[in-house]
Amino acid sequence: MRDFEYEAPASVAEAVKILSRHNGSARPLAGGTDLIDQIRTGRHAPQVVVDIKKIPELSVLELTAGGLRLGAAVPCYRMYGDPRISAAYAALADSARIIGGIQIQSRASVGGNLCNSGPAADSTPSLIALGAVAVIAGPAGQREVAVENFCTGPGKNVLAPGEFLVELKLPPRLPHSGSHYRRFIPRNEMDIAVVGVAASVVLDGSGEKFVSARVALGAVGPTPLFANEVGKLLAGQPVNEQTIAKAADAARAIARPIDDMRGTKEFRLHVTGVLTRRVIEESVQRARS
């Protein structure tokens, strides 16, 4: 592998200092499941790799009345390993369970998945559906960006030189709410999503009406997409087949897929509709139980 220096700062401030000093030629290392191979194959050539796992904030996984704090370097297995978190943030646990195999899940973080900014990243639609906010540290202090505004293109995001992701903040789970993420892949596991859909719904006390909903789509655009129209369409509507079918149509209208080796545009559009319907139905089930 190409030569690089290794630093393992113990604080956010120290990490910002190192990242700023190298002005773009330093890269954060979380679980390394994307980065190490990208260095090996020459896609990235950092002079310094900054291991961020020794910074306490990056390993926080805390569920309180105020919501969930998810440190940017927390590996996937910790998320589905906590029954309270998998219940309250089910879509995120669904994602964490299917990123790679067990070895990958021991190391891969949701933060790394987001910062790698692939269009098919499996946890980003769930973060968007659950209303997550990215907390970013940099030379000018901290700022917050809603996850739906984080990715700007394939492999691109809003992080400026010297900045890095500290944690993700998720709002508390509301009563009568449920969420789900599901992807289509030709195999049962260990594959890249052809389409991925996440939904989070809030029902009224009777469980028969949508109060609000958020839906996000993966692998059907240059970035994961927030399907805002779908949520708007569901809000206030009765929970029935027609409502959900309309939502699925709206999701297809938002998807902008390309043809590639994993699927054609038409196929992806079709699957977007099917998955949107199933994901909303499952979210409703979870909200009712």
Added chain:
Amino acid sequence: MAKRRVVTTTINGRQTEFLCEPRQTLLEVLRDTLDLTGAKEGCANGNCGACTVLMNGRPVDSCLVLGVETEGAVLETIEGVAPVDGLDPIQQAFLENAALQCGICTPGFIMSCKSLLAENSDPTENDIRFYLAGNLCRCTGYDKIVRAVLDAAKKRNAEPAPA
């Protein structure tokens, strides 16, 4: 060239120090520096699981870990699995069920299997297939491997827990 560092870890119960460059993966350190050649390199990119070792009790692909990241870590490799006087029940079950041909994938499967059985002492066939999805075998086929794991679980559950 980046400076080499001294890294202190515990490998198979023994405190081990090694020198490594930041760019060396744990797999390279194990095989080339420490002469622990049980972990294999199949793909070097996290897809095949032949390089699986346990790091602080969790299975990882050692080709996707930097050697320098293991400072202070507890590592277990295939070399530490067998007791002095024989084989681990998992190894015994792989042998008896003919769950290997060329054997390249076997150390990785056994390490993943160790971790699976530590988490879930009585896994179903489906649990096993899902848990072992990150380990590929190009010659035996998975049925015999899955049967060996079911058998290993039975053997372990029949044995009195080690003191």
